[in-house]
Amino acid sequence: MDAEHADIxxxxxxxxxxxxxxxxxxxxxxxxxxxxxxxxxxxxxxxxIGIEEAFGIDVPDREITIENFGSLGSMSSYIAGRRAS
Amino acid sequence: xxxxxxxxxAMFSSTVDRVGDRLALVDGSERRTWDELAGDARQLAGxxxxxGITPGSxxxxxxxxxxxxxxxxxxxxxxxxxxxxxxxxxTPEELGRHLAGCEVAGCxxxxxxxxxxxxxxxxxxxxxxxxxxxxxxxxxxxxxxxTSHTAAFHDVTVDxxxxxxxxxxxxxTGTPKGMIRTNRNLAAEADQFAATVDVTxxxxxxxxxxxxHAHGLGNALLAAIRSGAPLVLGRFERDATLAAIKQERVTxxxxxxxxxxxxxxxxxxxxxxxxxxRLCFSAGAxxxxxxxxxxxxxxxxxxxxxxxxxxxxxxxINLDDDATxxxxxxxxxMSGIDVAVIDDDGVCHARGATGEITFRSDAxxxxxxxxxxxxxEMFDGGWFRTGDLGRLDDAGNLFVTGRTKLFxxxxxxxxxxxxxxxxxRAQPGVADVVVVGAQGDRGEEIVKAxxxxxDPEADESPLRRDLLAACKxxxxxxxxxxxxxxxxxxxxxxxxxILRKYLV
Numbered sequence: 001m002d003a004e005h006a007d008i009x010x011x012x013x014x015x016x017x018x019x020x021x022x023x024x025x026x027x028x029x030x031x032x033x034x035x036x037x038x039x040x041x042x043x044x045x046x047x048x049i050g051i052e053e054a055f056g057i058d059v060p061d062r063e064i065t066i067e068n069f070g071s072l073g074s075m076s077s078y079i080a081g082r083r084a085s
Numbered sequence: 086x087x088x089x090x091x092x093x094x095a096m097f098s099s100t101v102d103r104v105g106d107r108l109a110l111v112d113g114s115e116r117r118t119w120d121e122l123a124g125d126a127r128q129l130a131g132x133x134x135x136x137g138i139t140p141g142s143x144x145x146x147x148x149x150x151x152x153x154x155x156x157x158x159x160x161x162x163x164x165x166x167x168x169x170x171x172x173x174x175x176t177p178e179e180l181g182r183h184l185a186g187c188e189v190a191g192c193x194x195x196x197x198x199x200x201x202x203x204x205x206x207x208x209x210x211x212x213x214x215x216x217x218x219x220x221x222x223x224x225x226x227x228x229x230x231x232t233s234h235t236a237a238f239h240d241v242t243v244d245x246x247x248x249x250x251x252x253x254x255x256x257x258t259g260t261p262k263g264m265i266r267t268n269r270n271l272a273a274e275a276d277q278f279a280a281t282v283d284v285t286x287x288x289x290x291x292x293x294x295x296x297x298h299a300h301g302l303g304n305a306l307l308a309a310i311r312s313g314a315p316l317v318l319g320r321f322e323r324d325a326t327l328a329a330i331k332q333e334r335v336t337x338x339x340x341x342x343x344x345x346x347x348x349x350x351x352x353x354x355x356x357x358x359x360x361x362x363r364l365c366f367s368a369g370a371x372x373x374x375x376x377x378x379x380x381x382x383x384x385x386x387x388x389x390x391x392x393x394x395x396x397x398x399x400x401x402i403n404l405d406d407d408a409t410x411x412x413x414x415x416x417x418x419m420s421g422i423d424v425a426v427i428d429d430d431g432v433c434h435a436r437g438a439t440g441e442i443t444f445r446s447d448a449x450x451x452x453x454x455x456x457x458x459x460x461x462e463m464f465d466g467g468w469f470r471t472g473d474l475g476r477l478d479d480a481g482n483l484f485v486t487g488r489t490k491l492f493x494x495x496x497x498x499x500x501x502x503x504x505x506x507x508x509x510r511a512q513p514g515v516a517d518v519v520v521v522g523a524q525g526d527r528g529e530e531i532v533k534a535x536x537x538x539x540d541p542e543a544d545e546s547p548l549r550r551d552l553l554a555a556c557k558x559x560x561x562x563x564x565x566x567x568x569x570x571x572x573x574x575x576x577x578x579x580x581x582x583i584l585r586k587y588l589v
Contacts (some may be wrong), residue, residue, distance in 0.1 A: 042343055045323075049350045058353050061322035 008055075008076045015050045016072070019043065030073040044069060051075065057082045089276060091245040092268035093162035096275060097123070097310050104286045104313040111333055112152040112318045119313065125152075125229075126159035131238035132228050133160055136196055136221060140165035140241060143192045143251060145184065145220070146297070147171045147199035147207070150318045153225035154296050155306065157198045165243040167192060167265070169251045170297035173200045181210050183253060188217070190263040190454035192251045197222045245269040252299065254395040254453070262453040264396060273421070273447035274303050274398035275311035280420040281402060282364065284337065286313030289361075291335045293321040293344065300368045303398035304339045304391070323348060327357045334361040341369040342376050345388050349379040359384045366391045366402060371485070377412045390415045392485060396469060397449040400424065401483050414482040415475075422446040426477055431465065434476075439486055442475040443468045491585070493522035493530050500532055500564045508559050509566075514539050514548050519575050521588045523568060534566040535588045537574060545571050 013028055020034075020043060028034075034047075048059050048069060057079065068078045090096040105120035117125065138144060144161045146168055148154040154170075161168045169192065171183055180203070187194050197207055201224040208222045249268040278284065292305035309316045317333045319325055321344050329335065345367060348354050365380070368391040380388050387408035392415035393399040401424060403416030418424045425433050426440040434440040445468045452461045463470045474487040493500040502520035509518045517537040522530035538548065549569045556565040576584040 045347055049347065049352075052352050053350075061324045 005076060005080060008079050009072060011054055012051075012072055012075055012079075015054055016047065019047045019050050028072050030076070031071055034069070034071055047075075051079065055079050055083065089272070091272045092165075092243040092247075093159075093249050093271050093307075093310065094165070094241075094243045094268075096272055096307075097126075097159055097162070100286075100310060100313045107286060107313065108315040109309070109313075110152060110155055110316045110318060111329075115152055117152065122156065122159070125156045126163055127238045129156055129160035129228055130163045131236040133164060133166070133196065134238060135236035138164050138166050138195055140243070140247060141193075142166045142196075143169050143187055143194040145169040145171055145187070145194050145197040145199070147173050147175075147180065147197060147203055148225065148297075149173050149200065150292055150294075150296050150301070150320055152318065153198070153229075155316065155318070157225060158296075158306065159310075162243070162249060162268075163238070163241065165241045165247050167248040167251050169194060170302065172295065172297055173203060177206045177210060180207065184220075186253065186263050187251060190251070190265075192248075192263065192265070192454070194220045196220050198225055198228070200224065201226065243268060245272070250302075252395050252450075262456050264450040264453050266448075266450045270397075270448050270450060271307060272311075275307040277419040277421050277446070277448060278304060278308050278399055279311045281404070282308075282337070284308050284312040284314055288312065288314035288336045288363075289317060289333055290314050290337045291317045291326070291330060291333075291339070293319055293326055294339055294341060294369075298369075299393060299395045299398055300339060300341070300391075303393070304366070304368070307398075308337075321347075323351050323354065327354060327359075330362065331358045336361055336363045338362055338365045339391075340365070340367060342367055342372050342388075343370075345372075345380050346376040349376070349383045355383060357384070359386065362386055364389065368393055368399075372413070374412065381409070387412065392416070392483065394469075394471060397444070397446045400444050400446065403482070405480075405482065411482055414478070414484050416483065417481050418444065418483075419446075422448075424477070424483060425468070426475055426483075427470075436477050436479050439474055439476045442471045442473045442483065442485065444471070445469065493520075493532055502532075505532065505534065505556065505560065505564055505566065508556055509534055509536065509552050512552055512555050514543060515552070517575050519583055519585065519588055520566065521585050523589045531567045532564060533568040533570065533589070535570050535572055535575065537572055541573055 016028055044064060048064050052059055069075050090099050101119045101123045106118055108116060109119040109122040110117050144166055146154060146157050158168050169187055171180060184194060197220050199207055199222060204222050204224050245268050247268055248265045249271050250266040252264055252266060254262050254264060290305050290309050292301055294301040296302055296306050305316060317329050317335055319329060365386050366389040372388060372390050377388050389403040391399055391402040399419055400422055401416045401418050403411060403414050405411040405416065422444055424444045427433055427443055428440050449469050452464045473485055475483055475485045477483055487501055487503060491502055493502060505520040506518050509515055515536055516539045519535050521533050523533040552569060576587045
C-alpha cells in the first residue's frame with residue numbers, strides 16, 4: 001500500500017472511531033463490513049460529513065452508497081479517487 | 086357565509102375553489118395545480134369505488150413522500166373512507182403486524198396501495214384471520230394508468246364524525262396502539278396549525294419528513310390542504326433538499342433534529358441560500374443546543390421546537406420573539422388548545438413547577454381502539470395525559486423535561502431513570518446503560534441498571550463496585566441501583582427504541 005492510502009486509512013480509522021463511537025480497542029479491518037459496527041443510514045451520513053470535512057471533498061448524496069462507504073477499504077478507494085480527479 | 090370545513094374532503098374542495106389554478110405540489114419533475122390534483126384524486130376515487138371502497142372502509146397507504154401518497158390520501162378522504170398510512174420501510178413482518186392490528190381494532194382494510202416492490206410481498210402475506218377476505222393490493226401506477234380509469238366517481242357526502250385516519254401510537258413504551266381520528270379531528274388540527282403559524286397560499290411547504298407519520302401528515306400535508314400552500318415532496322437528501330428550498334422558494338420547513346444537524350454540518354451547505362425560509366421547526370425528538378446553535382450560525386434561522394403526538398397532531402410551537410433565549414422551549418399552545426401541567430392527583434401545578442403535561446384539543450382522538458381501560462386512562466374527561474413531564478414558565482412557554490411513564494416508584498419516591506443512567510454512563514468502562522424498575526421481593530419496584538461494558542471480558546466485580554460508588558456519591562440513596570446486571574447488548578426495536586420490558 002502506498003503512503004497516501006496508509007495516511008487515508010489512519011485518518012479514516014480515527015474518524016470512524018469518533019463518529020461511530022467505537023470502543024478504544026476496536027481496530028477496523030480494511031474489508032470488514034461497517035454495517036456490523038452499527039452503521040445505519042443516519043450514522044452513514046454522519047461519517048460522510050466527517051469525511052467531507054477531513055479530506056476537503058464534497059460527496060454528492062447519490063454517491064453515498066454501501067458500495068462506496070460500506071467498508072474502510074471502499075471508503076479509502078473512494079476518497080483517493082476523488083482526490084485524484 | 087359558510088362555516089369552516091369540518092372534513093378533509095371539504096377542506097380540499099374549499100382550497101380547490103379558492104386557488105385551483107395555483108401550484109399544489111412538486112414531486113421531482115412533476116407538478117400539479119390544485120385543479121389538476123382534484124382531477125387526479127377524483128379519478129382515483131372512482132377506481133377505488135369500483136374496487137369496493139365505501140364510507141368507513143380502510144385503505145392502507147404504504148408509500149413514501151410522493152404524489153402517489155398525496156393523491157391516494159385525498160381519494161380515500163373524498164370517499165369518506167379511512168386512510169391507514171404505514172411506513173414503506175417496515176419489514177413484511179412489521180407491515181403484517183400493523184395490518185393485523187387494524188383488524189383487531191375493527192378497522193376493515195379493504196385495499197392496500199403500496200410501493201411496487203411491496204405489492205407481491207403484501208399479496209402473499211396471510212395476515213388476516215382465517216375466513217376473512219384478503220385485501221386487494223395494488224401499486225399507484227396501476228391505478229394511474231389511464232386505461233384503468235373507466236369508473237366515474239360518484240360524490241359521497243362525508244360525515245364530520247366519520248373516521249378519516251387510523252394511526253398507531255408507539256409512544257415510548259409498549260406495543261403500538263391503534264386509534265381512529267375523525268374528519269372533525271383532522272380539520273381541527275389543520276385549522277389550529279394554519280391559524281397559529283398563519284399559513285396561506287403564499288407559503289411553500291417542504292415535505293421531507295414522512296407523510297405517514299403525524300409530523301408530516303399534520304404539519305405538511307393537512308397544512309397544505311387547508312391553506313392552499315404548495316407542497317414540495319421528496320425524501321431527505323442534503324443536495325436535493327437544499328436545492329429544493331432555493332428553487333421552489335420554500336417558506337416552511339418541518340423536520341427533525343437529525344435533518345437540521347446534517348444540513349448545518351455539511352461544508353457546502355455554508356454556500357446554500359435559504360433566504361426564503363420563514364419558519365424551520367423541529368419535532369419528533371428533543372432538539373439539542375448544539376444543533377440549534379450550529380444551524381443558527383450557518384443559516385441565520387432559529388430552529389423552533391414543536392410539541393405534538395399521534396393522538397392529536399401538533400399541540401404547541403415556539404414562535405417566541407426571542408428565539409435564541411427560549412430555544413429549548415416547545416412554545417405555547419396552538420390556537421384552540423389548552424395545556425396544563427398537573428400532579429399525580431390531576432391538580433394543576435403553579436407556573437414553574439414540574440408535572441405531567443396534559444392538554445385538550447378538538448384534534449384529539451376519542452381513545453385507543455381495542456385497548457383496555459388502563460391504556461385509555463390517559464384520556465381523562467376530554468384532557469389527554471401525555472405521560473411527558475414538563476413545566477410552564479411565567480409567560481406560558483412549555484418546557485418538556487422527561488417522561489413520567491418511565492419513572493420508577495421506589496421507597497415512596499419517584500426515580501428518573503435518565504438521571505441514574507447519566508451518572509453510570511460517565512464512568513470508565515461503560516459502553517451503554519439502561520435503568521429500569523424491576524419487581525422486588527415484596528412487589529415493590531426497585532432500581533435496576535443494565536450495563537454493557539466497553540470490554541465484554543472485563544471483570545464484573547470491580548466495575549460494579551465502582552459504578553455503585555459513583556452513584557452513591559452523586560445520587561440520593563433511593564436512586565442508587567439495587568441490581569447491576571451486565572449484558573452484551575441492550576435490546577432495541579427496529580426503530581431503535583429501547584425494549585425496556587426485556588430488561589426488567
